[in-house]
Amino acid sequence: DAGVIQSPRHEVTEMGQEVTLRCKPISGHDYLFWYRQTMMRGLELLIYFNNNVPIDDSGMPEDRFSAKMPNASFSTLKIQPSEPRDSAVYFCASSSPTDMNTEAFFGQGTRLTVV
Amino acid sequence: AQSVTQLDSQVPVFEEAPVELRCNYSSSVSVYLFWYVQYPNQGLQLLLKYLSGSTLVKGINGFEAEFNKSQTSFHLRKPSVHISDTAEYFCAVSDYAGNMLTFGGGTRLMVKP
Numbered sequence: 001d002a003g004v005i006q007s008p009r010h011e012v013t014e015m016g017q018e019v020t021l022r023c024k025p026i027s028g029h030d031y032l033f034w035y036r037q038t039m040m041r042g043l044e045l046l047i048y049f050n051n052n053v054p055i056d057d058s059g060m061p062e063d064r065f066s067a068k069m070p071n072a073s074f075s076t077l078k079i080q081p082s083e084p085r086d087s088a089v090y091f092c093a094s095s096s097p098t099d100m101n102t103e104a105f106f107g108q109g110t111r112l113t114v115v
Numbered sequence: 116a117q118s119v120t121q122l123d124s125q126v127p128v129f130e131e132a133p134v135e136l137r138c139n140y141s142s143s144v145s146v147y148l149f150w151y152v153q154y155p156n157q158g159l160q161l162l163l164k165y166l167s168g169s170t171l172v173k174g175i176n177g178f179e180a181e182f183n184k185s186q187t188s189f190h191l192r193k194p195s196v197h198i199s200d201t202a203e204y205f206c207a208v209s210d211y212a213g214n215m216l217t218f219g220g221g222t223r224l225m226v227k228p
Contacts, residue, residue: 042220043221048215093216109158
């Protein structure tokens with residue numbers, strides 16, 4: 001498997017524009033997580049899904065942020081409208097927890113810059 | 116609620132010297148503990164994990180960590196570091212319910228020649 005795939009790797013957009021980040025989890029994994037990494041706040045969990053259903057979105061900072069998982073192989077994180085303080089690296093991770101193997105695999109991240 | 120504290124934001128060390136990166140956690144339930152490494156402009160890679168059993172856990176690249184329940188610690192160690200170990204290291208905790216990870220603030224390990 002190619003691992004967790006995120007696109008784009010880099011995104012530069014103007015304030016007020018809509019931004020969509022994409023993630024393809026590892027095949028067979030039934031959990032998917034979106035994290036945000038900033039210098040000020042470190043790594044924060046934004047939202048996670050189990051079997052395509054959002055379980056906990058308490059980390060989503062504002063209504064400008066939304067996430068969907070229309071099927072087991074694809075998820076999006078959307079920011080509309082974007083603001084400069086949304087600049088960060090956004091990571092997607094997936095996992096399939098069992099008694100023997102509890103590990104989340106991370107994508108390479110999307111570096112978002114809002115100017 | 117769970118939380119993780121990494122006591123050192125930066126640790127400079129000379130090549131071939133030993134290193135310890137400290138991690139303390141708090142949790143009201145049973146925990147699973149992890150150390151991840153992040154190289155520049157890369158995602159996070161798992162170094163090692165503690166799920167149960169032996170409190171001394173060995174991981175990749177010669178790293179190991181010891182789970183100490185009484186001190187609620189999970190410190191990471193390596194007896195001899197290399198230049199290539201220069202990276203950011205994150206300690207994380209989760210409960211069993213789906214690997215939702217709570218991360219510490221990270222420790223930047225800087226290995227000098």
